[in-house]
Amino acid sequence: MFNAGLFGLFRLMRVELSFAAGICVLLAEVLARGGPPSALQALCGFLAAFFIAASVLVLNDCFDIETDRMNSPLRPLPAELVTCEVAVAFSAVLVLFGLFSAFLLGWQAFIVVAVLLLFGILYNWRIKRYGLAGNLMVAVTVGMTFIFGGVAVGNLSEPMVWFMAVMTLGVDLGEEIAADALDVEGDRRTGSHSLAVMFGSDRAMHVAAGVFGFVLSLGVIPFAFGWFDRVYLLPIVLFDVVVFHSVSRMLNPRIPDRITDIRRIYIAGTAMILVVTLMRLTIG
Incomplete structure (x- = not known):
């Protein structure tokens, strides 16, 4: 039972998403510095984003437990692998680790991470039910990981940092809308005003496809302006x-x-960002 509980906590973190947040910060640091960040900047930047993202994702399952009973009964909370009380306590521990990691990078980095945490809590508590507004809040939060990376190394003037923030925001917005389109029945029962609930899942999915198409079209910008080699x-x-x-x-x-x-x-997005980061470090 103890091992099952630990595995449940691990699943609540959704490590692939938390890891992606940390990788976004690392790429932003590399882009902002024009080279490798210091060991402290790299480690603390990654860990701050990882722990804060993980804490928010754990809280998300706590707020979504009734929806998950219908849509995802095998998730750790509805499957009773972990109690809500334990999950909240675990989230609080993750927050402390994340804030401490950010504090080691300076007050500006700490404030940005605190804002990211606040956005995550507000989304889970209130904003999620408002559909597109909730989708936008999540997308902005994900995009801000690049802003945090620039702040962590003391340089927000690099245009590629802002470009990648916008690109990541757009990709995440498309994913959020698409996910709502697949969860329309559960969202309808819990009173969500998602695009899928209001206009139907097919229309919502087409909106998501349009967002993805627009984001992909922006991919020519770094080559047109000479920010990236071919x-x-x-x-x-x-x-x-x-x-x-x-x-x-x-x-x-x-x-x-x-x-x-x-x-x-x-x-695929995480892999692309990781590859671009390694390429930036090795070939410039």
């Missing part, structure tokens, strides 16, 4: 192919378990 085309084009394939599947209501296509975009 060698960076490979990871970006591969990501575009994954997004295009996943979106084409998400638009087909006859395909079961389309949530895996949303996860595929998350994973």
Whole structure:
């Protein structure tokens, strides 16, 4: 039972999403500095984003427990692997680790992380039920991980930091709208005003596809302005192919378990950011 509880807490963190937040910060630090950050900046920047994201995701399951009883009964809380009280306490511990990591980077970094935490709590507590407004809040929070990376190394003037923040914001917005389109029945029962509840899941999914298409079209900007050499085309084009394939599947209501296509975009985006970071460090 003890091991099951630990595994449940691990699942609540949704490590792939928390890891992606940390990777976004690392890339922003590399872009802002024009090279590798210090060991302290890299480690504390990654950990601050990882722990704060994980804490917010744990809280999300606490607020969503009734919805998950219908939509995802195998999640740790509805499956009773972990109690809400334990989950909240675990989230608080993660918050302390995240805030301490940010504090080691300075007061400005600490304030940005505190704002990210506040946004996450407000989203879980109130804003999520308001549909598009909730989607936008999550997307802005994800995009702000790049802003945090720039703050962590003391440089927000690098245009690629802001460009990647906008791109990440757009991708996450599309994923949020698409996820709502797949959870429409549960959201309707819990009083959510998502686009899918208001206008139907098919229309919401087409809106998500439009957001993805717009974001992918922005991919030419860093090459047009000379921010990236052509060698960076490979990871970006591969990501575009994954997004295009996943979106084409998400638009087909006859395909079961389309949530895996949303996860595929998350994973592909994280991999692309990781590859671009390594390329920036090795070839400039």
